[in-house]
């Protein structure tokens with residue numbers, strides 16, 4: 001049996017702290033999925049009058065925006081006096097210590113290689129997020145912490161001045177390529193604008209991560225719109241509004257607020273047209289917005305490619321040109337990352353190169369052209 005025992009310093013609050021007391025022993029343990037199993041592991045003990053200080057590593061595996069799940073964990077652990085280290089590195093630094101708890105958050109499927117390296121480096125890590133695989137999605141921060149928790153620690157993102165959060169979770173739809181419905185269920189309200197805004201002196205800029213803002217109860221979204229408008233906030237709804245289910249009242253509500261792009265400079269409203277079969281309902285929504293005073297040129301539309309089995313280049317270009325001819329800005333998302341031709345198309349589209357060079361004249365790397373001759 002191996003005994004590990006270190007003593008921490010006395011915190012200013014006067015709380016006596018005993019750091020990292022644990023015994024390696026063969027016992028009934030809980031694995032990272034919460035299942036009990038017999039095995040070797042470090043069993044921690046809390047001694048009367050002492051609180052153990054846990055050494056925690058928070059790892060943001062991908063994503064440029066602050067990660068809310070990690071911000072919650074940072075707040076929770078620091079409020080318990082734990083030592084928290086935040087990093088984007090998936091591997092261990094040369095002088096990095098051992099930890100009692102390692103967390104990793106991964107959002108995108110294409111981070112698979114980084115996730116693999118992270119898991120290899122930190123085999124006992126708790127990994128979550130939409131890119132972690134469905135089998136891990138039943139873990140939420142609340143389940144790990146053991147209660148509802150709506151506190152966020154921004155201190156690991158010192159350059160970030162905006163306020164970020166959700167007014168609602170869940171979605172009314174259930175698209176085959178998306179995990180929101182599986183993970184979060186039907187829409188429900190979770191925060192007011194006052195809950196999300198960091199307060200004075202922070203700028204009145206909100207990044208709402210809602211997947212279906214208008215999916216929450218009508219009186220709830222009406223209240224959020226009022227709060228945004230009356231509070232003089234600019235808002236970036238980066239995940240997009242659900243244009244397929246929009247009605248006149250929702251469109252007018254959107255027209256009444258200061259929606260912005262991610263830099264809070266240009267008027268930009270985000271939505272999606274992922275499947276050709278939604279053409280009629282998509283343009284009905286575009287028209288609804290236009291009548292409320294939101295022109296198509298304000299729309300940035302996520303356009304999924306590489307998912308539909310019936311997809312052809314002519315179907316892709318049909319969708320793309322239907323949008324660009326109205327002044328809508330398509331933003332291509334590639335589902336199948338092995339499709340290098342689609343990734344080249346994504347670059348051409350998202351960098352706005354289509355405005356200066358036709359696709360047929362766009363120089364694809366020779367290897368891509370050979371592998372995907374139809375591109």
Ligand code: SF4
Nearest residue numbers: 171173174175178211
């Ligand atoms: S509408 Fe958007 S969030 Fe909802 S299931 Fe479809 S892709 Fe996901």
